[in-house]
Amino acid sequence: MLLIDFISTSNSSLGERVNCVCHQCGKTFTSLGGLKKHQMTHTGEKPFQCSECGKGFTAQGNLKIHQRIHTGEKPYQCSQCQKSFSRLAHYKDHQQTHREEKPYHCNDCGKSFSYFKSLKCHQMIHKGENLHHCSVCGKGFAIRGNLKTHLQTHTKEKPHQCSECGKRFSRAHDLKKHKLLHTGQKTYHICQCGKSFTELGNLRTHQRTHTGEKPFCCSFCGRTFLRAGDLKSHQRTHTGEKPFICAICGTSFAQSGNLKVHQITHTKERPYPCTVCDKGFTTPGSLKLHMRTHTGERPFLCSACGKGFTASGQLKRHQECHMRDTVQSSPSEDTGVAVASK
Structure with missing residues (x-):
């Protein structure tokens, strides 16, 4: 039950004004509805639930925005490049990318930004600063949004669903790339x-x-x-x-x-089977190396003698033999006589 410490009213020429005060933090609101909505931040109540994934929200407007993840609705379209966005804030941020003026430059890579805060956020990548840490595994991230995406690896949450085949993804970007498989559309x-x-x-x-x-x-x-x-x-x-x-x-x-x-x-899974002999391998690299035993491919060539090898490690060991032979057959500094190799 929501508690209100007091409601004070004052008369003015514009009518009666109501001040509703939150009993927990002292914040004041001009309407009872505003106070009730605010108090949910203290109680943790989230009465508006998504019918698709069950995620809860304190306001119906936030639920409506969230549901666009599932429906794919993007009502805000840029008039300059036709790119669409599900949130007004993202649309406004995007519009700044069309601004010609980008006065904030990164000293490390030269990239330019329209806003100083964007530059500061970018510079964390170069510095390796991780200000946002995962409460589950302690992994750090420079950007809060990346932490939010990472947390889904623990919760297994995949809120982005393909409307064509039902496959779910943890990131909207991954869903967007997946949808290209259905449309056949490719931008090169x-x-x-x-x-x-x-x-x-x-x-x-x-x-x-x-x-x-x-x-x-x-x-x-x-x-x-x-x-x-x-x-x-x-x-x-x-x-x-x-x-x-x-x-x-x-x-x-x-x-x-x-x-x-x-x-x-x-x-004990071996998800990468050989199509020739049905032998299974744990990694794509192991399978690729094995396939050369069937194809006879030897892509790693010795520059000294031209001999080919299936793996780079084999070539490296072979080249060491040439280096030893060169050292053993080199003339002695004192006598100038070649030392015969055994």
């Missing part, structure tokens, strides 16, 4: 080398392989990286952080891929 961003990408971000990352740009710098050792994700993974070698924990045995890992490979030791 083409690099000067001819390689094409469906994601503009992937094109920009790829272009750094041409320019040599590595804008993400490790604050511990100064090593630089092409991608923010690569920097984050690398920094764990300094911090010792192992945020990916096996739910079965409790073993922790620095990389999510290593956890996935480890989990197969419990399930």
Whole structure:
């Protein structure tokens, strides 16, 4: 039951004004409805529930906005690029991307921003600052939105559902990419080398392989990286952080891929079968290596003798033999006589 400490009224030329005060925090409201809505933040009450996923909200308007996730409704359309948004705030933020003036520049990578707060948020990527931490596993994130997405890996929540096939996703971006499978629509961003990408971000990352740009710098050792994700993974070698924990045995890992490979030791699953001999493998890389035993492919060639190998490790060991032979057959500094190799 909602409690109200007092309701005071005062007469004025504009009519009667009502002041409703919250008994818990002292905040004042001009209407009883406003007070009741506010007090739900103290009681935790969420009377408006989504019929699709069961998520609760304190206000009907918030529920209506949330339901657009399921319906795919995006009523706010940009008149300049036709991009649509489900929230008015996101639409307004997007409109600023069309502003010509971007006075705030990142000193690390040169990227420009319309707002100072956008620059500050971006700079956290370079600094590796993690201000927002997961209450379940302790993993840190530079951006609150990324933490919110990460929490869904613990709750298994997948609020974004495909209207065509019913498949669910934890991120709206993943749903959007999935829908392209149904529509057949593909937007290609083409690099000067001819390689094409469906994601503009992937094109920009790829272009750094041409320019040599590595804008993400490790604050511990100064090593630089092409991608923010690569920097984050690398920094764990300094911090010792192992945020990916096996739910079965409790073993922790620095990389999510290593956890996935480890989990197969419990399930005995071999999800990657060979189409030639039906042998199963735990990783795509293991399968690819095995397939070369059937195809005879030896893509790793020795520059000294031309011999080919199926794996880079085999080539590396082979090249060490050439290096040893070179050292053993080199002339002696004192006598100038070649030392015969045994």
